[in-house]
Amino acid sequence: MTGISGKTSTDWVAFASALAPVETIDEPVLVKKRSRDFFWFSPILERRLRSCFGDLVARPRTVAELSHCLSLAARHRVPVTLRGGGTGNYGQSVPLEGGLIIEMTGLDRILEIGPDFVRVEAGCNILALNRALGERGRELPVFPSTQDIATIGGFISGGSAGIGTVSHGMLRDDGNILELRVLSVEPTPREEVFRGGAINMIHHAWGINGVITELTLRTVPTEDWVGCIATFDNYPDCHAAAIDLALSETIRRKLCSTLDAHIGAYFDRLKGIVPPGRAMLVTLVPRGQVDTLRALVAGHGGRIDLAMDEAERVARKLPHVFEFSYNHTTLQALKSDRKVTYLQILFPAPVTVAKVVELRAVLGDDVFMHHEFARMGGKVVSFDLPLVKYTTDERLYEIMSIYESHGCPASDPHSCIIEEGGMKKADYRHLAWKKRLDPGGLLNSPKSREWTRVRDLSAEDIEALHQP
Ligand SMILES: Cc1cc2nc3c(=O)[nH]c(=O)nc-3n(C[C@H](O)[C@H](O)[C@H](O)COP(=O)(O)OP(=O)(O)OC[C@H]3O[C@@H](n4cnc5c(N)ncnc54)[C@H](O)[C@@H]3O)c2cc1C
Incomplete structure (x- = not known):
């Protein structure tokens, strides 16, 4: 060795x-x-x-x-x-x-910015990409809360949703990714081009079935975004406001997240700005729609405690509001308590306050709900990424099974095996393309449990195992 x-x-x-x-x-x-x-x-x-x-x-x-x-x-x-x-x-x-x-x-070059698309190399930093698009009045429809560090190829390979998903859908939804160029791992690497539905042969495959070199992505008009945090006496009221915001046909929100009142206690950067003990609704809305948001929030008994545009954010040295959303919520909490962790739960459509109340009644005091509202295949759903005060592995899995028994599927974020995560089953289309583009199984194959079983089959036989 x-x-x-x-x-x-x-x-x-x-x-x-x-x-x-x-x-x-x-x-x-x-x-x-x-x-x-x-x-x-x-x-x-x-x-x-x-x-x-x-x-x-x-x-x-x-x-x-x-x-x-x-x-x-x-x-x-x-x-x-x-x-x-x-x-x-x-x-x-x-x-x-x-x-x-x-x-x-x-590999970080932006190759072409068209009227409603961008062609970019896979290693381009997402913040740099959004800045370049911003100069043309455009931005990515969906980007992760990690945009300052993440690459666009890593996001398309490892991620699934993010800031913008509440309006523009999941990454995999039609039209967000227009084209992927991919290299094989062979003595003479070959390029394959994926478009339309074929994009999902490579997207979210965790880098095990080919090397993305270049992406063409949809862009949308940028807005003069105002980052807002509204607070409420309790989580159900906060959640009801978020449902209205996510379903609104007039407010062009880029983010819609709700956080249990206990979670705010972990946010040192919001001390003195957001009062303690209140449930939070975190959102980004265009400047011209802040008053409409204010009325929506007031209608549910809440109030806006923070509304800042980019210039004010920079002047006050505050993080973006989206750095209190998605997995940044967990990161902020971990900065003050290394004993917390998280889960990933889907609340399928139709999203209701009743489902939150039902689950709250059966979850323990070690679980603090945190929902991200999203559009999935055109329907509004939410992802609960609850903070959990970690005690034992058994308790983590018990919490997941409580959610599941109430009709909310869990994807296990405590596994590095692709079939144990969101998909919960093998994606044989991914594995068929792995056979074609990585015939030697060199691309971090242990991340797929199923690969060991199918690697000796032909790509066509692997694909035949796929069940839609
Ligand atoms: C605090 C925090 C917040 C997050 N927020 C979000 C969020 O809002 N939405 C979301 O979806 N995810 C989120 N994530 C997960 C992660 O940030 C995203 O998936 C991110 O965009 C990954 O980009 P990266 O460049 O860091 O990829 P990496 O972590 O470097 O890689 C991710 C995967 O992509 C593969 N990969 C990298 N480059 C290529 C390539 N060129 N071709 C093929 N495969 C490749 C890697 O092998 C790996 O499997 C978050 C994570 C953290 C820690």
Whole structure:
């Protein structure tokens, strides 16, 4: 065994020199740092993944350099893990069998900005992309709360929803992703182009079935966004206001999140701004619609405690309001209490306050609800990403089963296995394309439990296992 991971027998010094002129990093501290993502949100994944490392990092700057890395890996049968900004939270970018980490951030060019689309390299930082679009009066319909660090390729491969989903749908919904260009891992890497429904062969496959090099994405007009936090005496009233906001046909909200009153206590940055002990509705609305929002909130007994545009946010040195939403809620809480963790629960359509009240009555005092409203296939749903005061693994799974027994499916964020997450079953279309584009199974294959069972079948036979 050689290398930092202790899992490979490759001569990494020789491998690094064969990669030239591609930049490489072999300093163990830096390689170990690039072997981690935000899996530490989960006490279970922290135990499981903390000693999984890669052996060498490559930082290609062009598609030709990337192709050289993939060709060399295929010829030497070296495991490959793709990495963007490393903000995934289920260990998606953690190398499970050591090997080469390909950091994509060098492929960061914005290739074309059209009237309603953008063509961009996969390693482009999302904040940089949104800024460039903003200069043309456009923005991404959906972006993650991690936009400051995340790459667009990592988001499309690892993410599913985000800021904008309440209006523009899930990433996979029609028209958000227009085209993906993907390289295979073979001695002579091939390019495949995916459009329309075929996008979902690659999207959300956690980087196990091909290397996204270039994306064409829809853009939407940008707005003069005002970040607002409204507060309420109790969670049901707050939730009722959020349902009205999510369903509104007039207010062009970019975000609609509700947080249990206990969660605010973790938010040091909001002390003195948002009063303690009140449930919070976090949203982004166009400046011209703040008064309409104010009336909606008042109609449910609430009030707006914070309304700030970008200039005021910068002047007050405050985070974006979306840094109190999605998984940033968990991150803010973890800054003051390392014993909290989270879950991911779907509240299917139609969203109701009654369902929240019903579940609140059976969940313990160790669960604080946090809902993100979303459009999924045209319907308004919500995702509860509750904060949980962690005690034992058994209790975490007990909470998930309580939600499930009340008709709210849980996707397990404490597993790094793709079939145990949101999908809960194998996506054989993903695996068929893995067979075509990664025939040697080098792209972090242990992330799929099912791959081991099907890897010797033909791509067509794997695809035939797919059940819509
Ligand atoms: C605080 C916090 C908030 C978050 N908020 C959101 C949110 O709002 N919405 C959401 O969906 N997710 C969210 N996430 C999860 C994560 O941030 C997103 O999935 C993010 O956009 C990932 O981008 P990244 O560049 O950091 O990807 P990485 O973490 O580096 O990689 C993610 C996955 O993509 C693969 N990958 C990377 N580049 C490529 C490529 N070029 N081709 C193929 N595969 C590739 C990796 O192997 C890995 O499996 C959040 C996570 C944290 C920690």
